[in-house]
Structure formats: structure tokens, C-alpha cells
Amino acid sequence: EFLLEARDVHRAFGATRALRGASVEVARSEILAVMGPSGSGKSTLLHCLAGIYRPDQEEIIFDGTRVDTLSEAKRTELRRDAFGFVFQFGQLVPELTALDNVALPLLLAKTPRKQAYAQAAPWLERLGLDDHATHRSGELSGGQAQRVALARALVHRPRVLFADEPTGALDTLTGENVMNLLVNAAREEGITVVLVTHDARVAAYADREIVVRDGRALTTPSSAVA
Numbered sequence: 075e076f077l078l079e080a081r082d083v084h085r086a087f088g089a090t091r092a093l094r095g096a097s098v099e100v101a102r103s104e105i106l107a108v109m110g111p112s113g114s115g116k117s118t119l120l121h122c123l124a125g126i127y128r129p130d131q132e133e134i135i136f137d138g139t140r141v142d143t144l145s146e147a148k149r150t151e152l153r154r155d156a157f158g159f160v161f162q163f164g165q166l167v168p169e170l171t172a173l174d175n176v177a178l179p180l181l182l183a184k185t186p187r188k189q190a191y192a193q194a195a196p197w198l199e200r201l202g203l204d205d206h207a208t209h210r211s212g213e214l215s216g217g218q219a220q221r222v223a224l225a226r227a228l229v230h231r232p233r234v235l236f237a238d239e240p241t242g243a244l245d246t247l248t249g250e251n252v253m254n255l256l257v258n259a260a261r262e263e264g265i266t267v268v269l270v271t272h273d274a275r276v277a278a279y280a281d282r283e284i285v286v287r288d289g290r291a292l293t294t295p296s297s298a299v300a
């Protein structure tokens with residue numbers, strides 16, 4: 075019984091066949107690294123698994139429910155409630171403080187203000203940012219901003235965290251720091267992680283890795299297909 079599954083996913087962008095029959099299974103509380111060369115379809119697979127893209131042909135199953143056939147409204151609700159996202163660039167609202175950025179998803183989900191901030195503040199502390207809670211996020215360093223983005227992705231305790239090159243814009247040491255925080259938080263909370271990266275050092279934090287090549291997901295270790 076997997077938490078998240080993609081079966082034979084196809085997705086084209088015009089003439090570009092980004093995914094051509096990719097299948098992947100993610101176990102509960104597993105940290106899965108999705109590796110592969112640039113343009114192989116990793117991001118597209120993540121977007122399909124997360125219900126952001128509707129595949130052309132496929133099945134996406136989350137916790138026993140078909141995701142791909144849900145209405146747009148239901149998929150939006152699922153993403154908001156059950157999924158968290160971190161991307162290469164934090165995509166924070168630069169004018170807002172770090173704390174406001176973390177509280178924002180809760181406020182958008184109509185959580186009462188007081189409760190939203192009470193839930194957001196401990197996450198900043200946990201990620202070592204309590205000193206920066208009232209800083210405008212546009213003034214933070216890259217690593218600090220990415221930790222705020224991580225706090226924002228985790229604040230509603232998602233079932234699955236989708237991370238697309240979360241350290242791609244950071245130097246090695248800062249990236250390691252962010253990955254340690256990400257993995258520790260996921261393990262402590264039992265959150266399942268789908269981590270897209272082309273960096274073997276980042277993939278080393280995962281329990282297991284798969285490789286995407288030409289729009290298909292291979293479970294073969296990367297060394298065997300290189």
C-alpha cells in the first residue's frame with residue numbers, strides 16, 4: 075500500500091513529449107529522490123504527482139484516491155491541505171516579513187489570525203530563524219530565504235512535501251544545511267518527500283532514488299544507467 079503512485083503517466087507540451095509512460099511508487103514516510111539529466115521530465119513528473127499538471131494519460135493515486143480525475147477545485151483543495159512545495163527559488167513575497175510568509179498559507183486557508191501566527195512562529199524557531207521573523211523576506215540571504223520557504227511548506231503539516239531542486243540556487247554548505255533541516259523535519263513529522271534533483275550529493279539524503287530518462291522513470295541505480 076503506497077501513499078502516492080503514478081502509473082504510466084504521459085504528458086506532452088505541444089510536440090515535446092515530456093513524459094512517455096513514467097511510473098513511480100512512493101511509500102509512506104519515504105524520502106524519494108528523483109534524479110536524471112536536465113530536460114528528462116523530472117519537474118513534469120513532480121507536477122503531475124502533485125496534481126498541478128493534469129497528465130494526458132495516466133493514473134495518479136494519492137492515499138487510495140485517483141487524483142488525476144478530480145475536478146480542478148478538488149485538486150486545489152488537496153494541494154493546499156495535504157501537500158507542501160519548495161522550489162529552487164523560494165518564491166516568497168519579498169515585501170512581507172519572514173513570519174508573514176510562513177503564516178500566509180494558513181491565512182489563505184482561513185485559519186484565524188492568532189492561530190496562524192501561533193503555528194507559524196515555532197517553525198521559524200525550528201529552522202533557526204527566530205531572529206529574522208520580522209525581517210522583510212526580500213532582505214534575507216539565499217539560505218535564510220530557502221529556510222523560510224521550507225517553514226512555509228511545512229507549516230500546515232502536509233502529508234507529502236514536493237521539493238524541486240530546493241538547493242539549486244545555494245552554495246554547497248548552505249545547501250547541506252537546508253537539506254539537513256528538510257530531512258530532519260520530514261522524519262520527525264513522518265512527512266513523505268518527493269525530491270527532484272540532478273545533484274547526487276542532494277539525492278544522498280534520500281532513502282531511495284529513481285532516475286528519469288527520456289520521460290520514463292527507472293528504478294535502476296543511476297550508476298547502472300550512466
Ligand code: ADP
Binds near residue numbers: 090091113117119
Ligand atoms: P527536468 O525537470 O528533468 O529538467 P522538465 O520536466 O522540466 O525536465 O522538462 C521536460 C521537457 O518538457 C523539456 O524538454 C522541457 O523543455 C519541456 N517542458 C517542460 N515544461 C514545459 C512547459 N510548460 N511548456 C513547454 N515545454 C515544457
Ligand code: ADP
Binds near residue numbers: 238
Ligand atoms: P527546473 O529545470 O529548475 O525544474 P525549468 O527552468 O525547467 O525548471 O522550468 C521552470 C518552469 O518553466 C516550469 O514550470 C516548467 O514547466 C516551465 N518550462 C520548462 N521548460 C519549458 C519550455 N520549453 N517552455 C515553456 N515552459 C517551460
